Amino acid sequence: DTAVSQTPKYLVTQMGNDKSIKCEQNLGHDTMYWYKQDSKKFLKIMFSYNNKELIINETVPNRFSPKSPDKAHLNLHINSLELGDSAVYFCASSQGRRSSYEQYFGPGTRLTVT
Amino acid sequence: RKEVEQDPGPFNVPEGATVAFNCTYSNSASQSFFWYRQDCRKEPKLLMSVYSSGNEDGRFTAQLNRASQYISLLIRDSKLSDSATYLCAVTPFSGGYNKLIFGAGTRLAVHP
Numbered sequence: 276d277t278a279v280s281q282t283p284k285y286l287v288t289q290m291g292n293d294k295s296i297k298c299e300q301n302l303g304h305d306t307m308y309w310y311k312q313d314s315k316k317f318l319k320i321m322f323s324y325n326n327k328e329l330i331i332n333e334t335v336p337n338r339f340s341p342k343s344p345d346k347a348h349l350n351l352h353i354n355s356l357e358l359g360d361s362a363v364y365f366c367a368s369s370q371g372r373r374s375s376y377e378q379y380f381g382p383g384t385r386l387t388v389t
Numbered sequence: 390r391k392e393v394e395q396d397p398g399p400f401n402v403p404e405g406a407t408v409a410f411n412c413t414y415s416n417s418a419s420q421s422f423f424w425y426r427q428d429c430r431k432e433p434k435l436l437m438s439v440y441s442s443g444n445e446d447g448r449f450t451a452q453l454n455r456a457s458q459y460i461s462l463l464i465r466d467s468k469l470s471d472s473a474t475y476l477c478a479v480t481p482f483s484g485g486y487n488k489l490i491f492g493a494g495t496r497l498a499v500h501p
Contacts, residue, residue: 318491331488376487380432
């Protein structure tokens with residue numbers, strides 16, 4: 276009965292490869308997010324979708340492309356992986372796009388680029 | 390200046406102690422405020438939202454000071470299980486999208 280789930284949990288890959296991370300939530304929320312937590316533990320928003328519409332797109336290299344096939348799913352595809360992409364990527368969801376709505380996080384995907 | 394700043398700690402306290410964390414934010418138009426708890430190698434988990442009038446949940450009390458632009462978290466009667474990193478998060482836009490800006494976190498270590 277996991278609320279926000281991500282796959283895979285761990286991802287080790289080489290520079291230059293393309294990889295995808297998947298996220299699903301069963302909370303009935305309509306807004307989903309991708310965050311990146313780097314080696315210094317700093318957690319920063321990357322993207323947000325509301326009902327499949329992209330509403331937040333931070334300054335992220337265009338090698339990162341999010342896709343939301345429906346409001347319960349949000350995927351992140353990364354092209355041409357670089358060493359600096361190594362981080363933990365968290366998916367989150369909230370009921371609504373307003374600032375007062377609480378966000379719930381998935382368990383994270385630990386990406387290591389070698 | 391970072392948008393959200395926290396003392397990184399660590400705060401090392403004995404069981405039963407009271408400990409307080411502060412978090413300052415730079416955008417005076419910030420609308421919503423939260424405290425999250427993150428255990429090692431785990432996801433952030435919502436601890437509590439912070440309301441203008443202050444709010445309490447058991448041993449945890451959160452306060453908001455808009456004039457000085459800071460939020461605080463007070464933990465009373467600390468337990469070993471409170472050991473974690475505490476992240477404050479702020480939504481910088483009034484009525485805008487739910488874009489959480491996180492502080493770097495404050496580490497708390499509670500010892501016997």
